[in-house]
Amino acid sequence: MASARSSLSRDRRRAEMREFLRSRRARVSPADVGMPEGGRRRTPGLRREEVAVLSGVGVSWYTWLEQGRDITVSEEVIDAIARALLLNAAERGHLYRLAGLNPPRDAPAPAVPTSPELRRLLDSWLPRPGYVRDRHWNFTAVNDMAREVFGYGETDHNCLVSFFTNARYRTLHRHWAETAPQVAAGFRADAAHYPDDPEFDRIAGDLAAVSPEFAELWARHDVAEHTSAVKAVDHATAGTLVFDATLLPLPEHPGHHLILHNPRPGTDTRQRLEELMRRRSLVVAHPG
Template identity: 75%
Template sequence: MNGSNAPSSSDRRQAELREFLRSRRARLSPSDVGLPDAGRRRTPGLRREEVAVLAGVGVSWYTWLEQGRDIKVSEDVLDAVGRTLRLDPVERAHLYRLAGLNPPQARSEPSLPASPELLRLLDAWAPRPGYIRDRHWNFVAVNDSARLVFGYGDIDHNCLISFFTNARYRVRHQHWDETAPAVAASFRADAARHPEDPEFDRIAAELAAVSPEFAELWDRHDVGEHTNAVKAVDHPEAGTLVFDATLLPLPQLPDHHLILHNPRPGTGTDARLEQLMRQRSLVVTHPG
């Protein structure tokens, strides 16, 4: 195909918007939205006129929206159309993007307990360290390996706070000084994704009051992503342990992440980690 005849990105988006709205109309019947059923229809689903009336918009305007015309679109109107078509959150965000708007910010989700399946995954990941944190970096679940390797104790409830205030963790982290700016910048980036959520400011303010290092870094207003990292730990019993740390989103727990640490190849970490866990198991099995 000649490149000059290829559809533009705007044309493709308009075509997708047209087909998306048509398909959402087609899956609803009049009775689904409280309208009387007038018998069989030539095409399944709601008519454009019915969607327009239920959404409180003009019939011509809704027709132009489906046709992908260059019209002014507001969030309130898209929300009304989305409610009428019974769109779920993923479909609603898709509609926003197709209409040329940024999807609305997700509501603040509270910390949710990990499912039994996720807890079994953390246990199965041992002897490698792993944990789950919520949107505010609170620990939701931590496996025994992570507690043993990083020095997390009963008072450690938040990943960010522990990074800056847990003396055991800090002394073990080989590159704490180099890593700290990226950690603070990542937390600020997460806070920027949820400007309506005051909990980020509360955590940052309370941490800055007790950690001069964090206060200085927070005042820089740096932002950055922190999804992958190499983490080197000087463990008092096992020696140097080096991990590839990967942060994975959990779709079943909105705004929660699973952080897995995998021994870095060629560092001997795998063998030392297994020996450490065996020794600790013997101590627990035969105390004293």
């Protein structure tokens, strides 16, 4: 049964490959790729032999590929065909998958500052805590209540580093020891998405040198991916606060996440937060 399903999957890929290549070929004119028109054409787009020439493969081989025959395809050939057909990044990845190959990973996107829209969102989220972190878990924006509730100071620039080195955060976090393995495993899982980015190793190496707990956990090579968590903190003024934390990816900034904390139902966290926010406002309005 498994073999039959595998065969059916291959047949579907070949059928999709056939239609995909034909449709992409039809939309590219000879002029688009610097070739002469070559006389009257019965169908729009490039001819098969022109794609073969542009890709550096034999005409018969390319014909077999477009017909969906069972032939071996290399990454180099897929890249050559993608260039010949002027495929964009999404189409190139699709072609890789149709050929039964894993698409190459994209180069890491550069870190970008948090947009004014996201900063306004964080401010409007008050009195609930929220922040934005980049792919290396660096904070790019933190609202005032996140600093107050979790003990983040002006020297806290990285979520992972703060978790293991910020003594105030560690004291506040009710389940720090139980959560630490998940945090280290989450960072390793994120690093795996960017195998050519040395910054993850630098951050982990520097942190392992100053945090024995992190060094021990990092050496386990555990990985875990999650989009939600429950956080409980014992705040000196507000008392026990329990949150549902949700990680929301920001597609326009690959690797960046918006982390929002909502008072957990069944607790009085919302009321405690509102009272804490009121006290902070009074202190700001009447310092000293």
